[in-house]
Amino acid sequence: MPRIDAPSPPADFEALPRLEGPRVALRGFHSDDGAGLFALHSDTRVMRYWSFPAWTDPAQGRDYFARALAARNPDDMLCWVITLPPSDTLVGTATLASIDRAQGRAEIGYALGSAHWGRGLAREAVALVLDHAFDTLGLRRVEADIDPRNEGSMRLARSLGFQQEGLLRERWQVGGEICDSAWHGLLAREWRGRNPGPGADL
Ligand SMILES: CC(C)(COP(=O)(O)OP(=O)(O)OC[C@H]1O[C@@H](n2cnc3c(N)ncnc32)[C@H](O)[C@@H]1OP(=O)(O)O)[C@@H](O)C(=O)NCCC(=O)NCCS
Numbered sequence: 460m461p462r463i464d465a466p467s468p469p470a471d472f473e474a475l476p477r478l479e480g481p482r483v484a485l486r487g488f489h490s491d492d493g494a495g496l497f498a499l500h501s502d503t504r505v506m507r508y509w510s511f512p513a514w515t516d517p518a519q520g521r522d523y524f525a526r527a528l529a530a531r532n533p534d535d536m537l538c539w540v541i542t543l544p545p546s547d548t549l550v551g552t553a554t555l556a557s558i559d560r561a562q563g564r565a566e567i568g569y570a571l572g573s574a575h576w577g578r579g580l581a582r583e584a585v586a587l588v589l590d591h592a593f594d595t596l597g598l599r600r601v602e603a604d605i606d607p608r609n610e611g612s613m614r615l616a617r618s619l620g621f622q623q624e625g626l627l628r629e630r631w632q633v634g635g636e637i638c639d640s641a642w643h644g645l646l647a648r649e650w651r652g653r654n655p656g657p658g659a660d661l
Contacts, residue, residue, distance in 0.1 A: 475531040475539060476595070478587040483580055485539035485553060485587055488528045492540055493517070495549030496524055504573040508606035512634035527552070533596055534560055541571060541584045550575050553588045555601075563599035565592055569615075581615055589619065590654070593647040603643040606631075613641065620653050621645045 475487030488496075497517050499505055506513035514520055530538035535558055541551035551571035558565040567588060571581045592598045603621055605612045617623075621643040630640040 475537060476591065478539065478591060479544075480583040480587050482543065483584045483587070484542050484544045485584060486542060486547075487531055488524075488538065488540055490528065492527075492549045493520065493524050495540075496520055496527065496552070499549065499551065499570060499572055502573055505570050508609035508612065508638070509570070510631060510633060530554070532558075534558060537591075539584075539588065541569075541580070543575070543580070551581070551584065553584050555588060555592055555596075558596070558598075560596070560598075563597070564602060565596075565598055566602045566604065567592070568603075569612075576611065581611075582618060585615065585619060586654075589645070589650055593650050599647050601645050603645075604630075605641045605643060606638050607641040608638075616643050616645075619645065620649050 477487075478485040497514060497520050500509075500520060500523070501514045503513045526536075527538045530536040536554065536556045537558070538552060538554045538556075540549045541553055542548060543550055551569065554568040555565045556568060567585065569581055569585050569588075571584070589601060592601050603612075603616050604627075605616060607613065607626065622645070623641050624644045625642045627640040627642055629637045631638040
């Protein structure tokens, strides 16, 4: 298995909140997740519509892995590993990035190893992150930047209540290919309307 060397965690290393659903559990990155992260980001099906091309050399993942390990700051970026208990192995990632607490918004990103697609696992994982974003962090709005050709992600986002708010033309250049962005947004009140908590006033 290829190996990405883990940097030391930062001094203020704190556990990211563990999020648990019926089938998935989300945890913070561990120093031994490098191989799993490389496997995910070298899977060409996973990376087809990602913001950078599939990795072919573990060295390509070192900086990314360092950022993922450290990404546990609710004022900046939170990066979870998706696992399928009882296994603790990385099968995917779910991230809140560009967190702006003052403006009450963040961007969400997610990826699941292609061996696990089509079982509703991503929906479960992303829903846990949305609960965290809206209920724990108190954000008002979560955004998703999706290549309009990415049927799986478009459908997942819509099934969670995201609305497409615009088409940003030629926003990305990835591996020499120019790509559009279907910009999606989901508001806290929309999420709560779909998922009323036990004390929700409906
Ligand atoms: C997007 C992704 C996370 C979806 O994972 P998944 O576990 O297969 O998704 P789910 O099983 O939870 O499916 C959610 C919905 O999307 C649909 N869906 C999933 N993959 C699909 C595909 N390739 N084509 C069409 N629909 C698809 C499911 O049928 C389901 O629809 P439903 O609500 O009508 O039942 C996964 O395909 C992935 O990791 N892709 C690569 C990374 C990526 O592109 N991330 C998004 C960047 S914006």
